[in-house]
Amino acid sequence: MTQRICRVVLDTDFGLGERFTAAWRERAQKGGLQSKLHYVAVVAQVPPAAQIADAQLRSLWPLNVPGLHRILLDDGRVTLDLLAGALDAVLPQIDARVDAFHVAAMPAPSATALARGLAKLAVQGASLRAEAPDEALVWALTAAGFSCQTIEGTRDVGAVYQSRRPQPAAPPEPVRRAIVIGAGLAGSSACQRLCANGWQVTLIERHAEPAQEASGNLAGIFMPLLSKDDNIPTRLSRAAYLFALREWQRLGGVGAAFDGQRCGVLQLARDAAHAKVQRDVVEAWNYPPEYARWLDAGAAGELLGAATPDGGWLFELGGWVRPSSLCEAMLLACGDHLFRVFCAEALDLRRADGEWQVRGRDGELVAQAPTVVLANGTGAVNVAQAAELPLAALRGQVTHLAAQDAPQLSLVVCREAYVTPPANGIVCAGATYDNDGDPSLRAASQLENLTRLAEIVPGDAVAALAASAPLAGRVGFRCAAPDRLPLAGALPDYPSAGRLERLRDVPRHPGLHCLLGYASRGLIWAPLMAELLVAQLENAPPPLEATLVEALDPGRFLLKQRRRSQ
Structure with a gap:
């Protein structure tokens, strides 16, 4: 080596x-x-x-x-x-x-x-x-x-x-062979970053194509979060959003290497009180205008093409991407370093002779490597080692409207919901947040989406869609953690955990890592979380401040659990 x-x-x-x-x-x-x-x-x-x-x-x-x-x-x-x-x-x-x-x-x-x-x-x-x-x-x-x-x-x-104390030995070179489970945004990003660093990667996916579950929507929105106190979710989303923009540029560009548009995102205020909060945040942080700026009601209405009462934030560099095309672009960039195993489900992991054996439904060996990355959303809890992670599947129904019947917008607009500009004859509106496992399209969820759409873009034609639009769209299930932050890093070993005081005390499964819990922000989380994971595997400096790395540690829930019980 x-x-x-x-x-x-x-x-x-x-x-x-x-x-x-x-x-x-x-x-x-x-x-x-x-x-x-x-x-x-x-x-x-x-x-x-x-x-x-x-x-x-x-x-x-x-x-x-x-x-x-x-x-x-x-x-x-x-x-x-x-x-x-x-x-x-x-x-x-x-x-x-x-x-x-x-x-x-x-x-x-x-x-x-x-x-x-x-x-x-x-x-x-x-x-x-x-x-x-x-x-x-x-x-x-x-x-x-x-x-x-x-x-x-x-x-x-x-x-x-010249230290006067004994120095820890330099970490050994990793064996650069890994298995990634899941070919959505999380898994495809992991493959791309691992392969770019010289790893040989086997990608296991239970479907015949990538991005068939939570990453399968026609359009995903990319934009940052803002807050007055610049809290951890805000800082993380800022770093992830800007890193994703740079990485997509290196990949070839939004709308060139993969489908999408950097058309801007207008986030309308919910009401007058929220408008004041939005304005105060921008004034307090003095962001560069291309990152975020406040538009009053008149300027926001001009962009929207319809009157809006309270104004909103404009994220000029934001927009939408078709996640499946991005996944394909990232996997294509892996070249000969990537071996795809599709139509295969990883259900059992066993550690033997320093390597993980991944076995399928009938116990057959699917792949073997020293490192495994779980990037299969809520499917991860079907693997025994990840079964205790507190992950929820949140149902989201997106409504698809024929472009000629929908608002003709030049940018993404959101408030309690979002609506995209027309692309390939379709406008996407949504999405619901439901706590059930129904995979079928349902009229009640479409009505919810279209009611919210009418609140974003007022007018009789939009209001009439609630009654006239045929039932069309897609249902996906977002993988979310209780704090709505991703899990990126080494998987905690729940059965081996005793008394815990700090994250470094949390026992880990050797060579077993996860990229999970991206909820509705997978587009921007995926590149930075993959970069963080590779930095950890390569013993390199992480791409985030230490406090933010800790906030993403998959062991944080086990640590909280033990602290409560001690």
Whole structure:
């Protein structure tokens, strides 16, 4: 097995990326296919794209919003993580084994915390360069384990980290063979990211085609969440939405590599009180207008083509995608690294000789590998190891309207429901949230969708659809967790769990992982959750802050359960 070399750099003074660009070029000149560069850069705010010199980097440059922005370059051999925020706030959120540091001059009160934070991330022998540090920072670095000396001809200090404590051994190279169960958005994204990192993947799907269940709707909506307090769901959805846009661009683009449209999403306020909340949120966070902006009733009505009383949020970069076409595009990108096993159901997992054996209904061996990823929605609870996960199947009925009978919209519009622009002669409206398992179309659910549609787009013609439209659409079942956040990571071993205090105490099934609970936001969750899983499997820095990674940990429910009972 070829050993990969990945150099991890942390830069607290990114500027306009001159050092990153130099490191990127050096990797290209010397590295070869097995050499990777992972560059983590802290910025107070994201600089404007127009100031970024490199065209490839500029085309993927993120908007100036808080959080971690992962940019994949050179087919994933170079990763740039831009972490936007104050250094003292974001440094504890970084989880990485860093080989080299570049540190800007810091005021004395921050020196001790900074030095300790860097030492926590440093591998044995890590190098550090500090720009003209004051005496307090030099003393703090020395106390934290860095041996410092002035660099000749400069005021800068160079240092090497030599821990006084035994260092944990570097994690072993993973055996890059995996089985992914489920060919919807979760599973297809997992396959694409694993294969892009050189894994050989077997995809098991019980249907004859991908995206036949929750990912089978004609249109899925992509847009972020907003909130006044910038809570965890808001931060996660922001990171996921923007990462998905970058990844779809790398794949070839919405409407080009797969069906869809970046036509914008208008989220109308429910009433005057909600309109005030929407306006206050945008004013409080001062988002870039292409990310989110507030439209008053007049401007919103102009976009809608009909009067609306209270205005709403406009997400210019949002839109709709046909999930099945996206799944096919991602699976196609896997090339020879992917082996498809369709019309086969994975019902039994057994661990033997360091590998998982996946067996079907009659006990036959379907596939075998050291790593398994459950990405089959609520079907995961049919596997014994995942049976105790608190997942619910939420019924959603979407109504299909003939384009000539439906509102002619230029963008997606939503309030209590959503409606899409016409595509292939169909307008989609919906979707219901039901707590039953009825897979059939029913008139009551269609009436609910069309009643809500009439509230979004007023007018006699739309109101008449409730009585005149033929029963048409699709029923799917969303897989949802109690907190409505995804589950991404190693699967907890419920029977082996005793007293638990922290997530790291939760026992895990070796080599068994999951990507579940995407509910109605699978389009934006899928790319980032897959990237997070691959980072965990590759022992690489995650694409999210540590607090957000914890919020997604599949062990969080077991930990809460044990804490309540202890």
